[in-house]
Amino acid sequence: MLTIKYTVSIAVLAGVLAWSTPSMANEAGDLLAKMRSAVHTLDYSGTLVYSQGNELSNYQISHTLENGTEKESVVRLAQGASASDAESFSLAKFQQVQPQMEAVYALDLGGQEFVANRNCQVVVARPRDKMRYLQRYCIEPDTGMLLKYSLVDRSHNTVEQLMFTALEIAVPAQAALQPTPPVANSAPSAAIPPATDWVFASLPAGFQQVQDLRQEGVNGQPPIRQLILSDGMTSVSVFIAPPGAPSMLDSIGISSGAMNIYATEVAQHQVTLVGEVPALTLQRISENLQYAR
């Protein structure tokens, strides 16, 4: 009898654990999806602090939705520049979550925090390997607004972080009735069919090529190829300059917060990789890039 009791208890416990883990992952995924929609459908404005390595900076950020059209701006504060001559950037350039994301990240719900006078729920995308950074979000559950975001490396250092210090949110009436679907990345300067001349012998788990763009060269230089790889949460750009283009050093690496740059030469082409991933990831990708012609 006692054995049966223990067996039943263990089975119930195992069932609860098995149910609760994917449930939390689903909840975390749902919150991320809500966040992705919120930055398009909400009207918001506020200030945030952005830290990149040891650098701190302040930004005024705003987003409105007028007749289905998004208007947004990001202005760096305290640089002596007025808002009129500051550059404006879109806030909504991310892509939807890719299915392969769950193969390389584990989604977890964390605790709750209080950011910019608002409660937010922590969601962590924990990488399953060393080829990407841990991503940590703090999202307001009601609105889906992102209040705090950070990238953490394997040494547990926060390599990039942003956090709102003040924020006002309004839900536009039309958005509440008819949510605007997420907008894809800005139109590329020239999209071309997937590359057949440049191929990757292999890629870090989860990464796949999602775009192949042709960028105009600067000062009359020949066009540059930009191959974009993504694992669904982060991305890497591979810039390929033809022979004869202004060359950089033989092989360089630069790190700025979460962003790394790695340049090398492949088949007499200057190849430069840029992405918010560890330097090792860029190096591995470049080693597997091959010129097929």
Added chain:
Amino acid sequence: MNTSKEEFLSAFIDDESGEFERRRLLDELKKDDALGQTLSRYAFIGETMRASKGQPMGQGISLLSRIQDELADEPAYAPDNVVAMPARANTTAAPSRVQAYRWFGMGMAATVAAVAVGGLLFFNQPTAPDAQMAAALPATVPVNAPAPAPTMVADADTRIQQVGRVDPQTRDILKQYVAQHVKYASTTVIAPSIRAASYAND
């Protein structure tokens, strides 16, 4: 934290403290979490005040960098410079309660020191949930596990740190690449725009 410590901290931030005082503060920072947070807060306030006078945010951050460098130079307890304690005659396989408390105390001290140092990086560093998150990283190595062999990560990072300067032509090319990456490839939320603004103003 008492008033004298605050005055002490203020003098340190204003670069008015002597060598002895600075050493004392560094010792205090290792064991006083609140002091570390106060230092970060003061430094951030200073940053904001400087920024309001037209100086870009981040230019005065050298203070934090210097403190981190000084803390990094503090002697560390590496396996080769630690003298092993003599084994107790009555040591048993299972740790006693006293030993457990001792390890707990050492762990707490190490945690407080780590939090104090971490607090310098940002005025509001990750709190308990972040610690849980960091602890969940797969990179965590058990205390008793052998030291991992150096990997390509170290090589790549070393190379990156070695290249501190690039010529203007290379810098222009790289800025163009970064701008295009941020514009077309970033997948996260809000951060791409902030990155773009950050690089555009560099």
